[in-house]
Amino acid sequence: MRLSYLVRFLTHMLYLTFFLGTVSCVSVSRQNMPEEGTAEIDLLEKKCTLCHGLPHPKRHTQEEWGYLLTLMKKRMDEKNISYTTEEMVQIKSYLQRNAR
Numbered sequence: 001m002r003l004s005y006l007v008r009f010l011t012h013m014l015y016l017t018f019f020l021g022t023v024s025c026v027s028v029s030r031q032n033m034p035e036e037g038t039a040e041i042d043l044l045e046k047k048c049t050l051c052h053g054l055p056h057p058k059r060h061t062q063e064e065w066g067y068l069l070t071l072m073k074k075r076m077d078e079k080n081i082s083y084t085t086e087e088m089v090q091i092k093s094y095l096q097r098n099a100r
């Protein structure tokens, strides 16, 4: 009796933590993107949120972005996600222009 009450309480806490975590992740990742409203951000949101949150340009230096975008291209190829050279050029240009 006592135990089942405790289990139910812990389950609720788990859901609550998950919910709050999700909400805060979404709002944090969507804060202060430079050049808000441009086509490049739309493309970044479309292509780069399929596996993780929206990456902020200030996360990395120009050099790191160069390396990371090649790696991400590989990750997308592995999953058969379409990602053209032209899209990569646009995303790369935006991220490097606004890099750390």
Ligand code: HEC
Binding pocket: 044, 047, 048, 049, 050, 051, 052, 055, 059, 060, 068, 069, 071, 072, 075, 076, 079, 081, 091
């Ligand atoms: C197919 C899934 C997938 C897509 C789509 C994808 N990524 Fe990733 N990304 C990953 C994985 C997996 C990692 C973890 C590192 C690794 O194993 O390569 C990662 C890691 C990263 C990191 C490094 C960690 C960090 O938080 O700084 C950045 C930055 C990043 N991705 C940016 C991007 C950008 C920009 C795009 C869009 C061009 C993109 N990702 C699209 C799967 C993906």
